Amino acid sequence: MNGETVLITGSTDGLGRHLAVRLGAAGARVLVHGRDARRAELVRSQILAAGGPEPLVLHADLAELSQVDRLADDVAQHVDRLDVLVSNAGVGFGRPGAARQLSADGIELRFAVNHLAGYRLTRLLLPLLRSSATPRIVNVASAGQHPIDFADPMLEHHYDGVTAYRRSKLAQIMSGFDLADELRGEVVVNSLHPASFMDTTMVHEAAVVPHSTVTQGCDATLRLITGPAARSTGRYFNGEREGRADDQAYDPDARRRLRQLSDELIAAHTRP
Template sequence: MSSAPLSGRTFLITGATSGIGYETARLLAERGATVLVHGRTADDAQAAADRLVATAGIDADRLRAFAADFTRLDEVERLAHRVVAEHPRLDVLVNNAGMAAPERHTITPDGNEIAFQVNFLAHYLLTGLLEPALTTDPGGRVVNVSSSLHRTASIQWNDPNRARRYSRLAAYAQSQLALTVFASDPRVTAVSVHPGVCETALMPLYANEGVSPAQGAAHVVRLCDPATEIVNGAYYDREERVEPAAAATEDRTVKRLSKLADLLVGHTATT
């Protein structure tokens, strides 16, 4: 992986307080980037930034703490507006924040199944609102941290909340397929990556053991690097570019998902 300096570049990492997100923030900051560290709460985000300074020797001036609870779309909207106001040029957005779907069917205050909102809808809204900052200069890109489980999924178009038949694994997989489909949206240049099975809170969905979060983060950072050429909508399994599930690149599916997501995020999508 390239170790060229990234000074002068700004990256926003969602879910940067632990696991792959934290390690992605560390690796980028160690190369001189300005990193916007997102956490669910302001305390969580600041604690992660402080830990990067204390344990990784990162210059505190290169870290900024940002907060938004992705179960609340109004907080996502406020996050986006703050980022654009403070960083009108954003080089890379890493859509990493994620959760395993709970055992019981759970609906957010916005009325969406919780995994679908946290893993996909919040990122859809955030990316759309950050489009001006991502397209200020050529080369801005989005890296979606997705999952190989997207291949097992189907999007329940008439029941995306899966109210009629709920399975936590199916709900999680649906959210990952949606995130992977979203990489083919033409509004911004984006790719998706499965970083491998890593030792994070999501590991039980995949296997009993995995690689370190830092090893998974290295695959994310490679795609953040401007030296890595990318094609909009491409999907990577770790370092290898492979074909995603067929639905992920179908023009009809991309348009249908965008229409559904616009409906579910409501007026905030165009604010």
């Protein structure tokens, strides 16, 4: 990873933080993204203590599309190429029984952060990714997936946080498959479920007993950045093995409808 530039969204906690420190220690210049300045500075210090090059700290709330755009602008101001984008930032199930939440733009929160923010950011960063000799995109998704109901994609009826989360993660995988097809031969795009119920803030908030460690999830994610899997595109991994996503991810019409929905939401809430 010496000399490579890596942006990890949501890299101030959980999997993102562990990944940032390990990649920094391996010689990558890490772009640390988060909302909390104190936690971002802590990650920066950990990377330096591990012997990594000076990281760049970037602040943005991905629940607001204008801040997603600003994040892309900030990256472009500081680097002339991007070798790896890890789309990791996310919102979990939430507390059991919690009410439906909206983003700053009035979009169902989990769809907005887990899918739409990454969808938008990736598109904006494609010129920098194309400037790399070996560009890779890794979408940190989940094995917990639920088909999207396009009659009610924002879960205005019969809401629950688990379904919202699972739909957003399937959307992330679907858009990853689309992008892999579009950029085949230019950029490697893969998605993965890193590990089940890792010991993270997100899992504890949902009142779930952790089943695996963050280190396990980090190992699986690193394989898509530095291992043999980083050379093939358009795949979904369950941990360290290739898996199969929900059937809807392989439905061309469903993916078309998701693209249309995503583009309409972005057009309604961003400047041309």
